[in-house]
Amino acid sequence: MAWDFETDPEFQEKLDWMEEFVREKVEPLGMLGIHPYDVKNPKRNKLVRPLQQEVKDKGLWACHLGPELGGQGYGQVKLGLMNEILGGATFAPIVFGCQAPDTGNAEIIAHYGTPEQKERYLEPLLENEIVSAFSMTEPQGGSDPTNFVTKAELDGNHWKINGEKWFSTNGKWADFLIVMAVTDPDAERHKRMSMFIVPVDTPGVEIIRNVGVYGQQDGSESYVRYTDVRVPADHLLGEQGGAFAISQTRLGGGRVHHAMRTVGNCKRLLDAMSRRAVSRKTRTGVIADYQSVQMQIADSYIELEQFKLFVLKTAWMIDKYQDYRKVRKDIAAIKALMPKVYHDIASRCIHIHGSLGVSNEMPFVGGLIGSMVMGIADGPTEVHKVTVAKQHLRKYRDVEDPMFPEYSLIHRREAAKAMYDPLGELSNAMEPAE
Numbered sequence: 001m002a003w004d005f006e007t008d009p010e011f012q013e014k015l016d017w018m019e020e021f022v023r024e025k026v027e028p029l030g031m032l033g034i035h036p037y038d039v040k041n042p043k044r045n046k047l048v049r050p051l052q053q054e055v056k057d058k059g060l061w062a063c064h065l066g067p068e069l070g071g072q073g074y075g076q077v078k079l080g081l082m083n084e085i086l087g088g089a090t091f092a093p094i095v096f097g098c099q100a101p102d103t104g105n106a107e108i109i110a111h112y113g114t115p116e117q118k119e120r121y122l123e124p125l126l127e128n129e130i131v132s133a134f135s136m137t138e139p140q141g142g143s144d145p146t147n148f149v150t151k152a153e154l155d156g157n158h159w160k161i162n163g164e165k166w167f168s169t170n171g172k173w174a175d176f177l178i179v180m181a182v183t184d185p186d187a188e189r190h191k192r193m194s195m196f197i198v199p200v201d202t203p204g205v206e207i208i209r210n211v212g213v214y215g216q217q218d219g220s221e222s223y224v225r226y227t228d229v230r231v232p233a234d235h236l237l238g239e240q241g242g243a244f245a246i247s248q249t250r251l252g253g254g255r256v257h258h259a260m261r262t263v264g265n266c267k268r269l270l271d272a273m274s275r276r277a278v279s280r281k282t283r284t285g286v287i288a289d290y291q292s293v294q295m296q297i298a299d300s301y302i303e304l305e306q307f308k309l310f311v312l313k314t315a316w317m318i319d320k321y322q323d324y325r326k327v328r329k330d331i332a333a334i335k336a337l338m339p340k341v342y343h344d345i346a347s348r349c350i351h352i353h354g355s356l357g358v359s360n361e362m363p364f365v366g367g368l369i370g371s372m373v374m375g376i377a378d379g380p381t382e383v384h385k386v387t388v389a390k391q392h393l394r395k396y397r398d399v400e401d402p403m404f405p406e407y408s409l410i411h412r413r414e415a416a417k418a419m420y421d422p423l424g425e426l427s428n429a430m431e432p433a434e
């Protein structure tokens, strides 16, 4: 029987190497004021390229890809364990060739792209010679894609795109954007939109501004306007009307990776709050002696372990079924759980650090904002919970219980008596336990 919580020693060695490499060489890059996605900056490249080479030499570059694209074909459990180490070090995903949103964009071009699209966009993307953006959300509607109005119309042998997109992460660093636009307004809900590859220097693409998440000095969430943007007909990605199906392909594995990076972030927070708890002196000892502080440490540990196991089990199911649709409920569940675990652990960490915790000399408030981002980006928590509930309730849809269903104690006692005590000899011997 296979039920194992151990990592095989050979892979554990790789994880150990990663852990030290990220801590010693990659983390410091995040302290220098350069941006991981600024691929045209020679100063950034001078620092990042040798580290990327070290990762390639170790065979750990872009591990989310299949062997046909130069990856290792690792399953989601291994990728999850790797992402746990990458979480919290800003440059780590870039150094390991697995940064969002490029990973998701590469995944869909690899899956749906033509040979020409792969050569022109996928290959340099996989080498991190360029970066990309995913342009789906619109200013007037994010959670509900039926509110999207950006449209693409065939005009001769070109598509002409008009509309506005909001929070297209890394638009300002990107060479191309993957844009979702309405092509078939009268088709059924899931067939109305298509995906396009749009080079960012195409006339009519205008970055109105780059918005920052609170606390960031330099925003890269691009607000993009598309005015009569003409791309050749062969820049349609996948089938016309296929955007919804494509976007589903994009997010399955990515959600597990985000969740495991969040585990990594939370481990750092728990580590920091534990160190603080045993070091901060009071009249009678240290704050770790107070039960109220112990409760916060215990709750954080318990929530983190639960969450990590849930994420790894989900990753294991993806590997087992090789079909994201069969794991939809659990992928949505970990997405919905992630912001809460992150938020609660980040706020305890802040609290236990007192004034230092809320100061700009500690990174913890960033964790709090990060947790909120996790509850919004890639769809708000409510939407994912609805998915969980709908998936869960599927198998109950045909049930129509009477007022006193079979699981009522009345029925269960009657059934038990009929089975074990048809003559009533045991009756009144004792009250049945609930």
Ligand SMILES: Cc1cc2nc3c(=O)[nH]c(=O)nc-3n(C[C@H](O)[C@H](O)[C@H](O)COP(=O)(O)OP(=O)(O)OC[C@H]3O[C@@H](n4cnc5c(N)ncnc54)[C@H](O)[C@@H]3O)c2cc1C
Pocket (backbone or CB within 6 Å): 101, 133, 134, 135, 136, 137, 139, 140, 141, 142, 143, 144, 166, 167, 168, 169, 213, 221, 373, 376, 377, 378, 379, 380, 381, 382, 383
């Ligand atoms: C850091 C960050 C990066 C992002 N990167 C990208 C990107 O690269 N590309 C891209 O296209 N988009 C990106 N997004 C946008 C993201 O996908 C949207 O923010 C998200 O889908 C929510 O849309 P909205 O912001 O318009 O919120 P709204 O849709 O306005 O929702 C606001 C709130 O309304 C409630 N709500 C909405 N719908 C429901 C519902 N069905 N049931 C119950 N409550 C509901 C929820 O409380 C929700 O939080 C990013 C967002 C963030 C924060």
